[in-house]
Amino acid sequence: MILIADDLMTEDELRFLRGLYAELPVQQGADTAEGDLKQVKNNRQLLPGGRGKEIRARIMEALNRKEYLSFALQPKVVSAPLLNVYGPGETYGDHTDAHLGWSNDRFFRCDISCTIFLDDPDSYDGGELCIRSDHGDARFKLAAGSAIFYPTYFVHRVQPVTRGERRACILWMESLVRDAQKRWLLFELQKVRSWIEEREPVASLPRQSLVNVCENLHRMWVDP
Incomplete structure (x- = not known):
């Protein structure tokens, strides 16, 4: 399931996140990569230093x-956000994100990848996020402040930037529900549940039956 969160x-x-690009030191993206990723990662990444907690707090406030998003993503662990930038000629070739991340002194499983776009799409050329699927590539270049969430197992890339700068915040999540299709089914059921709860009395059979199904599917699929 690919999910877009506008605004x-x-x-x-x-303004806070953009201002960090003039304040924080930058390192080459390839220096943060391992193995094959060193060959395809050609961007720059900010070193958060002492601003890391503040950056994380701002991102978590927006997500919450x-x-x-809580219903759709079922987040269990959210990584520290990373800020990157692509200028003319910079790109990130086809790759798959790592299956494990590190947060709060422990490893976590990377189930969901997220990109938050920080610049207006008209301010730069290229830089589309391309996600590969059985149906071909899907390309995304969202408005500033909008985010895309997608299963981490997808092969993806960032197209070369040819003009301007593409700045973004990226992060990963471990979900309470590991399987992306199961997360999607629970999200769809939650939307129906919300609709029913607005219209049906608590004692109605349709409402009670739906709540029973939702709670028991969570019991089967959630990995707390």
Whole structure:
């Protein structure tokens, strides 16, 4: 399931994140990569230093404002956000993200990848996020402040930037529900449940039956 969250970040949050690019030191993306990724990762990445906790707090505040994201993603662990930038000629070739991340002194499984776009799409050329599927490549170049969430198992790339700069915040999540299709089914059921709960009394059979199904599917599939 690929999910787009329009206007995830406020203008104030965007100004804060953009301002960090003039403040924090930068390292070459290839220096942060291992193995084959060194051959395809050609971007730059900010070193958060002492601002890491503040960056994370801002991102978490934005994520928590969107209640539907909690239902759709079922987040268990959220990685520290990374800020990167692509200028003319920079790109990140086809690759698969690592299956494990490190957060709060422990490993976590990377189930969901996220990119938050920080610049208006008209301010740069190229830089599309391309996600490969059985149906071909899907390309995304979202408005500033919007985010895309997708299963980490997808092969993806960032197209070469030919003009301007493409700045983004990236992060990964471990989900309470490992399987992407099961997460999607639970999300669809939650939307139906919300609709029913607005219209049916608590004692109605349809409402009770749906709640029973939802809770027991969570019991079967959630890995706390």
